[in-house]
Amino acid sequence: MSNDVAELARRAREASRDLALATRTAKDAALLAMADAVEGRADDVLTANAADVRRAEEAGTEAHLVDRLRLTQDRVSAMADGLRDLARLPDPVGEVVRGSTLANGLELRQVRVPFGVVGMIYEGRPNVTVDAAGICLKSGNAALLRGSSSAEQSNAALVAILRDAVAGAGLSADVVQLVPTHSRETVKELMRARGLVDVLVPRGGAGLIQSVVEESTVPVIETGVGNCHVYVDAAADLDMALAIVLNAKTDRTSVCNAAESLLVHADIADVFLPRVVPALAAAGVVVHGDERFLACDGVVAATDDDFAREYLSSDISAAVVPDIDAALAHIRRYSTGHTEAIVTGDQAAARRFVAEVDAAAVLVNASTRFTDGGEFGFGAEIGISTQKLHARGPMGLPEMTSTKYVVIGDGHVR
Numbered sequence: 001m002s003n004d005v006a007e008l009a010r011r012a013r014e015a016s017r018d019l020a021l022a023t024r025t026a027k028d029a030a031l032l033a034m035a036d037a038v039e040g041r042a043d044d045v046l047t048a049n050a051a052d053v054r055r056a057e058e059a060g061t062e063a064h065l066v067d068r069l070r071l072t073q074d075r076v077s078a079m080a081d082g083l084r085d086l087a088r089l090p091d092p093v094g095e096v097v098r099g100s101t102l103a104n105g106l107e108l109r110q111v112r113v114p115f116g117v118v119g120m121i122y123e124g125r126p127n128v129t130v131d132a133a134g135i136c137l138k139s140g141n142a143a144l145l146r147g148s149s150s151a152e153q154s155n156a157a158l159v160a161i162l163r164d165a166v167a168g169a170g171l172s173a174d175v176v177q178l179v180p181t182h183s184r185e186t187v188k189e190l191m192r193a194r195g196l197v198d199v200l201v202p203r204g205g206a207g208l209i210q211s212v213v214e215e216s217t218v219p220v221i222e223t224g225v226g227n228c229h230v231y232v233d234a235a236a237d238l239d240m241a242l243a244i245v246l247n248a249k250t251d252r253t254s255v256c257n258a259a260e261s262l263l264v265h266a267d268i269a270d271v272f273l274p275r276v277v278p279a280l281a282a283a284g285v286v287v288h289g290d291e292r293f294l295a296c297d298g299v300v301a302a303t304d305d306d307f308a309r310e311y312l313s314s315d316i317s318a319a320v321v322p323d324i325d326a327a328l329a330h331i332r333r334y335s336t337g338h339t340e341a342i343v344t345g346d347q348a349a350a351r352r353f354v355a356e357v358d359a360a361a362v363l364v365n366a367s368t369r370f371t372d373g374g375e376f377g378f379g380a381e382i383g384i385s386t387q388k389l390h391a392r393g394p395m396g397l398p399e400m401t402s403t404k405y406v407v408i409g410d411g412h413v414r
Contacts, residue, residue: 005189008144008177009196012117015174016142020114022171024091027138030169032075034137035083037165038130038158042076048157049324056150057274058218064254064313070125079130081196082374086138089378092340092397093140112401114140116198119144119179120382121206121212132201133162135382144188144197146179148204155181159316191216199397203383206310221395224360224386225310226256226338228368231327231353233344234265238272240365241343245276247367248341250283254312256384257339261307261320263327267318285314292320307334324349328356334368337386339371358382360386360393389392 008272019027038045049071056066073088092112099109118141120132130146136143147155155178163173180185191200194217202212206225213220230248248259264272269292277296279286287293288302299318306317307330321327331340342353342364350364361371371394378396385391391399 012142015172028087048153223383234267235346
């Protein structure tokens with residue numbers, strides 16, 4: 001391991017010990033100071049970000065990736081507001097998950113404790129820098145942040161601001177550190193820092209996540225890509241279905257909870273397709289459809305790869321299915337286990353969909369865009385987990401803790 005990464009990890013480890021003992025008052029004061037600093041120095045952030053965006057555009061980066069990279073005044077303000085929301089949330093550290101007095105008189109409590117040092121490896125979006133730093137601090141963890149080289153100047157500006165604010169609030173600045181992006185080796189070194197880093201959270205495309213999961217010696221909480229489906233059932237209110245499909249696909253195309261596939265029950269296809277396809281086209285969405293969808297103007301033929309893709313762009317795959325059985329089979333085949341939605345007025349169909357779909361979030365009569373830590377009331381999320389161990393779905397403060405058992409006796413021996 002290079003001296004750079006090893007030294008950062010050692011400093012994070014030292015800082016995490018003090019942070020684990022910090023009171024909620026101290027942590028919340030730091031979060032509020034971070035929020036004020038990010039907003040107060042927004043010009044510095046936007047100037048750095050403009051340089052990253054300009055470099056990305058000159059390199060021919062795809063538009064949806066540039067959108068993930070770009071910051072605006074509103075997005076900077078949203079990051080600051082996310083930190084303030086975190087300060088208002090309960091502190092998970094010390095929470096008693098369960099407790100009892102055993103038959104022999106021993107008092108048993110399971111309490112939440114920080115992981116210690118959390119490493120984040122992520123692509124593009126500089127807002128992850130602030131979200132991760134804030135949620136790690138509130139949950140008592142030091143954060144080692146390894147963003148992508150595409151956001152190098154944005155992340156450097158943000159971390160400098162955050163560190164100044166944390167130090168000014170009386171905590172160690174080393175609870176927030178940026179791992180250099182000058183070499184891809186720093187990613188591998190972070191993945192191999194077992195003993196110094198307690199857990200890694202990768203956040204980005206399928207290639208990044210797979211690489212971290214397969215190569216890391218540090219335990220990994222897997223966040224997954226989002227090939228999210230909206231299934232419009234035979235019993236759907238079609239006005240509602242149209243609004244949900246449009247919101248799920250077009251509200252923000254470059255995020256993991258955007259809809260990437262549309263399934264429509266055959267019984268309503270003749271009525272719904274002439275409504276939904278032009279509406280999507282008017283919003284700039286290209287529909288990659290099966291034979292039934294190809295009867296509509298502007299639709300291009302879908303391939304098997306199209307149905308499996310997370311587009312993160314103004315594209316959506318679409319198919320007509322004969323019944324809910326076929327819809328469920330399609331989702332089982334192509335789902336990434338992130339978010340799946342059904343639009344229906346049939347409670348039996350809704351119950352069956354919820355019971356049979358294997359995903360971190362299953363929505364009934366609501367847009368996939370609601371799968372989000374902020375929307376769930378968790379504050380800024382650190383990612384959306386598609387694994388089944390420890391954490392699944394949007395990861396808020398409790399998911400960034402472990403637990404330990406506290407056993408209190410009075411001279412008990414076994």
